Amino acid sequence: MAVTRTALVTGANRGIGFEIVRQLARLGVLAVIGARDPKDGVAAAEKLQSEGLDVPVVALDVDREESAAAAVAEVKRLYGRLDVLVNNAAVLIDAPGGFNASLFELTGETARRTFETNVLGPLRLIQAAAPLMREQGYGRIVNLSSIAGQLAEMGKGYPAYRISKTALNALTRIAAAELNGGNIKVNAMCPGWVRTDMGGANAERSVEQGADTAIWLATLSDDGPTGGFFRDRKPIAW
Template sequence: MSTSTAPTDTTAAREPRGVALVTGANKGIGLAVAHGLGALGFRVGVGARDETRRQAAVEALLRRGVDAFGVALDVTSDDSVASAAKLLETEVGGLDVLVNNAGIGGRTDGGAQDPTTLDLDVLQTVLDTNVFGVVRVTNAMLPLLHRSDAPRIVNISSDMGSLTLQTGPQMAAYAPSKTMLNSITAQYARALTDTKVIVNAACPGLVATDFTGHYGERTAEQGAAVAIRLATLPEDGPRGSFFNEDGPIPW
């Protein structure tokens, strides 16, 4: 799928709404989330490991009228995450929205994600990005988010992690990583109950991107919509829940 998420447009000038950071934002759903938040008036940090792809995404967003900037970010690296937090504090001035979008599916060949032959190295790799990476980034960014008037955290999950639905193909590393991510989301919501920080998990659905091998009928924009909604919830919005575009998802 092309990294372009809609026909070229120009976002009208408006009062800045705050600063948002989207991890894994150089393409697909992450790029669509970045564009959607930018269209609402956020200054958007494009978090990505690869410098060339990160800069290309920033330039594409700038052409469409989004106030975008690049953030070198490898969610599996403590040093990289710490540097990203420092950049946001010293050079950008803060953070209002964090969208933890970076994620991987993991290798599936040779029974690597069949539970009876599960490759533990694959499991470790998937968890390091999909779960540990979210915790690593979130905890590094929380001091900045606490300074915001309307801080929001959105974790991009999947209904494949639902113990009730058990959707999709059998992937014994990826699916449990999303189950754990949903649980971690709930734990954050409990810990942050008496703060302004609202955290939820979002399921974008089966979106035709590089991640899915371009399988699926949903566009990146459609997948991004629920994350954008959760990123802009009012102060009395739900906390610690799991949503798709139709509402709450059974866990």
């Protein structure tokens, strides 16, 4: 009998995370919405129910260590396994100037808040999910990063966000190395500039386009890559 894969997607009540849940559910994956406010998660799940997709919700605040562990434990309690973790939740709060924010105006508070969500959040969830994945001999971990974190193409603007995504890429490589050999794949991807609350209305990509590579990585075959950085399903430079 084929196993029904179970996925947990963080920050999934809107934007790219919501679309990842939608596409995974359409593929027959039991995709769980992780939402800081369960009411927002339920509202998102109701939208998908109108499309014939039955999607559960768990409370998940990636900024709180106990919340990350509790969310993974709840998925295991309800479904007995966790096959896929998509670390989608992130913030871009650089100011003043938004995308044009300067390193020399970056405050410690902005840097700490950004790192808390964009790096420590995924770290906590990987630490919580990895034992389950090792136990079942299967796992797919997808970290939503950005070309803004590429050292190869590093430039100016939104420094806290850039630094956090570079750190997330390092986390991806370390986790992939430590989990290698147990059919657990850990990869990072760049969705591109997507029309979401973070990306804004002028962004060049739809949420469907932004989610595509994450879906591919979440459903990799056993001979798929690990420890890579991808955009449009193709490797890109770190």
